[in-house]
Amino acid sequence: MNGKKLRKNISSLFGIPSLLTTKHGTANLLKKASFACLIVSLTFGLSVNDSFAQDRVEVTGVVTDASDGSPLPGASIIVQGSAEATGSTIGTTTDMDGNYTIRVPQDLNVLVVSFIGYISQQVQIDGRTEVNVQMQPDVRMLDDVVVVGYGVQDRREITSSVASVSADQFNRGNINDAQELLKGKVAGLQITRPGGDPNAGFSIRLRGLATIGANTEPLVVIDGVIGASFNSVDPNDIESIEVLKDASAAAIYGTRGSNGVILITTKTGSAVADGGISVNYNGQISTSFVANRYETLTPDEYRDLTSRGITINDLGASTNWWEEVTQTAYTQSHSLAVSGGTGTTNYRVSGNFRDVQGIQKGTGNQQLNARLNMNHRAMNDRLTLNANLSVTNRENQIGLGEVFRYAATFNPTAPLDNPGSGFDNFNPLQINEWTTWDQEQSRYVIGLRGEYDFSDLIDGLSGAVFYSQENEDFFQGEYYNSQLRFRGAGRNGLARREMVNNSNQLFETTFNYRNTFDWMRVESVAGYSYQEFESKGQFVEGGDFVTDSFLYNNIGASREFNRGLGTIASFKNESKLIAFFGRVNFTFDNTYFLSGTLRREGSTRFGDGNKWGNFFAVSGGAELTNLINIPRADEFKFRISYGQTGQNAPFDGISLLRFGPGASFLVDGQFVPSLGPVSNPNPDLKWEVKKELNVGVDFAFFNDRLSGSVEYYTSRTEDLLLEFGVPVPPNLFPLQWVNIGEISNKGVELALSYQALQTPDANWTTGLTFATYNTVLESLSSGDLQFGDRQLISNMGAP
Known part of the structure; x- marks a missing residue:
């Protein structure tokens, strides 16, 4: 297959032109050009082979792990300079015992040995016919590095709050949602879900509130996919989670970093001895029940009220309404x-199934999640390719929360079929059994990344292209029985x-530069980001x-539509975010650290001039x-940071004059829908801006056995986005x-x-987190803000 045909087939296979087509010619051209570079790299990367010539020397050896001497099957061995000398790359891989054999041209003297998770080595042959290599683990892939926005950083060099x-x-334990993994693990991060409803959403707050009119939860990034959902990843698939808490750490995400950023990295595969595969199964069954509830009168206690001169309505039955609407719930999960992999390729495929029952009868959810992560290195390890695919399907059976309210207040002497009477008096069992509320969610996320090492041109330079697509389909169906008084x-x-x-869809291209100059x-990193949304x-x-x-299931059978009483609505919203960003970190003599970040971002949701x-x-x-x-100290780092982040508008079209359907009117015997304004234009609408100062100390003592951090922060968010009442007319x-x-917040x-x-047989690590925050609404005024004859005047603290 020639290069032209291969490139054509690859483009057809991945649908690259259609994925990158936009209405903006410049953005489209940038995307196509960048992906074209990646495809060309792929094309040449597939040309590696082991050519033979007469003037070669056979070299053998064993590649092992330097820490324990175990063999590394699938390690890559490349003859440096062979492509230039012979026209093709000469290379091989180790067998199951780490052995290799390669024929090296006599005028070449260096073997490049690499293996995923280890530091690549350039080994001099120097006339030897047996060259054994011991590989050192790459510490930048282990616990000493932390994932930050668009890269990783040595933990001891971080100067922001991470x-x-x-x-x-x-x-x-009984963990069914990824958010639960972090409860109590990060100071200042609050994760709550009131009650026992397995379908209720989590409330996530980082360092209190930074806004009151826009989004209040941290941005979630999963394997580089910005704005991802916790629901798209199973807890068993997560390798690590980083929380960017202050503005300095989150500024590289610009408009969506005001509430912090949560970075999730999923698990990947690794090579297995003897070319085998690793299979891991994890199963769990748990139960939950009502441990505490409101104390209410039993039927006998209710009837005994008559002895105290209190008139009751005894309906002749004895019913425990709590028992009628609750159950012992069982949950099962299977993962x-x-x-597996080789020295140049690894993969991990996982499937997870969860069946969760709620303590309210008839409630629960079933979730099926599948994930594929693949990594490949080629072209003497200069080209790295990553592919991530996640598919999630979830079905929810929802119960009305009012069931518990009326279980506590409904007459305990009423029979099960009593519908109730009077105001706000409903049978909880009928509400629960005569209400059908189902939800279905299907989501897929795909991420493709290619990175190329340009060190042969500029030492320490690399470039990457990333594309992701996320799609979610949501369905909700409700039905309330014709005999249900409640609704x-x-x-x-x-x-x-x-x-x-x-x-x-998200497209990003980045360039990274990393180098050491004597004591510095x-x-x-510098990059471009383009993301478009459709709802x-x-x-x-x-x-x-x-x-x-x-x-x-047959809503067309409703007879209300003929009388103009039914409701039909539809919508479509589109928006875009475009950004240019960069960050630079300096380390001086492993003692002093300096970092700077800048992001310029544009959003179509705001007014023309903002x-x-x-x-x-x-x-x-x-x-x-x-x-x-400092006695017994292994680390004692002082750091200070200041940053500004933004807050995007809460929905599309917020700054525009919009019209929508209104009530229907009877005209000539027919109901005719009306059209009227649903918002006022505001071309001056702009970003919220959060300014934050953070001061902290990171420490470790007694050979790193005791470690931790203490921090103080203060922030102020200006130009809050709020909906404000205005007179009509003139509006x-x-x-x-x-x-x-x-x-403000501190x-x-x-x-x-x-x-x-x-010890070798057991380990125990314990910890403590403590946090305080004080959020104050400083002002609800903005100079002479005025609409028509109405002016907003506020006095904070007054009723």
């Missing part, structure tokens, strides 16, 4: 992972159907059915143990989105970790 939690530190009886049955599709080390959906509601048998914003951060630190003697709609007010955080026991 918390790292690895798989061996995760919470264990199967298969991994449904007044409409002779009520059905609702909602379908939403959310998708986004430099690490930098579309439809909603239908109707009542008055001839039968309850249809549930929500689409672009600049977000920056600077930070510095010093390792004091290199300057002064067309009574509400207006504006930038108004300020909110607090202290402490994190401690102690290795209490560490």
Whole structure:
């Protein structure tokens, strides 16, 4: 197959032109050019072979792990300079015992030996016919490095607030959601889910509140996919989680970094001895039950009220409503992972199934998740290719929370079929059994990354291209029985159907530079990011059915539509984020550290004159143990940082004058829908801006057995995005989105970790996290903000 045909087939296989087509010619050209470079690299990378010639010397040897002497099967051995000397690359790989044989031209003298997870070596042959190689683990792939935005960084050189939690530190036990892995592990991170509803969402807050009108939760990034969902990854597939807490760490994510950033790295495969595969199964069964509830009167206690002169309504039965609507819930989870690889390629395939019951009868969810991670190195390890694919399907059975309210207040002497009477008095069992509320969610995420090492041109330079696509389909169906007084009886049955599709595509290209000059080390990254979002959906509601048998599956049978009472709605929203960003880190004599970050980002959600914003951060630190003697200290680093991050608008079209359907009117015997304004224009709408100062100390004592950090931070968010009431006229709609007010936040955080026991047979590490925060709404005014004859006047603290 020639190169032209190969490139054509690869383009067809991956659908590259269609994936990258946009309405913007410049962005489209940049994408196509960058991917074209990647495809050319792939094409040449596939040309590696072991050519033979007469003037060669046979060299043999064994490649082993320097730490334990175990063989490394599949390690790559390349003759340096062979491509230039012979026209093709001469290379081989080790067998199951780490042995290799290679024929080397007499005028070439260097073998390049590499293996994933180890430091590549250039070994001089010097006339030998047996060359054994011991490989050292790459510490930048182990615990001494932390994943930060668009790269990794040595933990001891970080000058911003970053918390790292690895798989061996995760919470264990009955864990069904990825968020639960972090509970109590990161100072200042609050993860809560009130009640026992397995379908209720988590509330995640990092360092209190930074806004009150826009998004309040941290940005989630999974394997480079920005804005990913916790629901797209199973807890068993996560390798590590990093939390970027301050503005200095999060500034590289610009508009979405004000509430912090959570970076999730999933597990990858590794080579297995004798060319085998690793199979891991993890299963769990657990149970949950009502441990505590409101104390209510039993039927006998209720009837005994008459002895106290209290009149009751004794309906003749004895019913424990709590027992009628609750159950002992069982949960099962099963996880199967298969991994393996060679010195140049590794893979991991996993599948996870979870069946979770709720303590409310009829509630629960079933989730199936599959994930594929593949990594490959080629072209003398200069080209690295990564592919990640995740598919998730989840079905939820929802229960109304009002069931528990009425279980506590409904008459305990009422029979099971009593519908209740009067105001706010409903049968909880009927609410639970006569309500059908189902949800279905399907999501796939694909990420493709190619990185090339340009060290042969500029020492320490590499470039990467990343593309991801995320798609989510959401369906929700509800039906309320025609006999249900709580909801449904007044409409002779009520059905609702909602379908939403959310998708986004992300394209990024980055260049990294890393080098050491005598006493100074430099690490930098510069890049371009383009992300487009699309959300579309439809909603239908109707009542008055001839039968309850249809549930929500035949909503066209609703007789309300003929009377203009049914509801039909649909929507489609699009938005884009475009950014240019960069970061540079300096390390001086392994003692002083300096970092700077800049991101310029544009959003289509804001007004014409305010689409672009600049977000920056600077930070510095010093390792004091290199300057002064601190007894028993292994690390004592002081750091300080300052940064500005932004907050994107909460939804599309927020700054525009928009019209939407209104009520229907009877005209000439027919119902005619109306159209009216649903928002006012505000071309001056702009970003929220958060400014944050962070001061901290990282320390380690007693050979790193006791380690931790203490931090103080203070932040202020300006130009809050809020919806403000305005007069009509002169405005067309009574509400207006504006930038108004300020909110401040400050607090202290402490994190401690102690290795209490560490032996070959057992280890025990315990820790402590402590955090405070004080959020204050400083202002809800903005100078002479005025609409028509109405002016906002506020006095903080007054009623």
